[in-house]
Amino acid sequence: MKHLYSLSLKTFIAITLSVFCVSVHADAVDPDAAKAFAKQNNCFRCHGVDKDKDGPAWNKIGPKFKGDPKGEEKLLHHLSSGETAKFPDGHEEAHMILKSDDQKEIKNLVDWILSL
Numbered sequence: 001m002k003h004l005y006s007l008s009l010k011t012f013i014a015i016t017l018s019v020f021c022v023s024v025h026a027d028a029v030d031p032d033a034a035k036a037f038a039k040q041n042n043c044f045r046c047h048g049v050d051k052d053k054d055g056p057a058w059n060k061i062g063p064k065f066k067g068d069p070k071g072e073e074k075l076l077h078h079l080s081s082g083e084t085a086k087f088p089d090g091h092e093e094a095h096m097i098l099k100s101d102d103q104k105e106i107k108n109l110v111d112w113i114l115s116l
């Protein structure tokens, strides 16, 4: 009985680990693709990865949203809704809307910003 139990525990751990690895793999961020996509969409005109321009540096935005379970959702909303953005000179305008046929590219970019 004890032997059986330890076998099934091992099986359980193996299954748990493989499920975990698959889900981690599915969520893996591709930083190079994210940067290329941001460049292609002119995000770097107003943002630096680690430098403030008209918009805040992305390595400041990432940590602000990382601990928030809705962080990803909020950033996806930010990039699709044209929310009001406050510029350093005090004026406000609608934030650029990121248009793409490929939602995976947008999600990869957001996940990359969240990983900074």
Ligand code: HEC
Pocket (backbone or CB within 6 Å): 038, 041, 042, 043, 044, 045, 046, 047, 054, 055, 056, 061, 075, 078, 079, 084, 085, 086, 087, 088, 095, 096, 097, 098, 109, 113
């Ligand atoms: C014309 C300048 C400009 C461009 C282009 C621009 N941004 Fe921004 N972005 C801003 C400003 C200004 C803010 C600050 C908004 C605020 O704090 O009110 C901002 C804020 C953000 C935020 C933080 C949102 C939040 O709720 O704190 C993210 C994420 C972001 N931008 C991503 C992007 C991405 C991705 C692109 C390219 C598709 C992009 N931005 C293009 C000016 C710009």
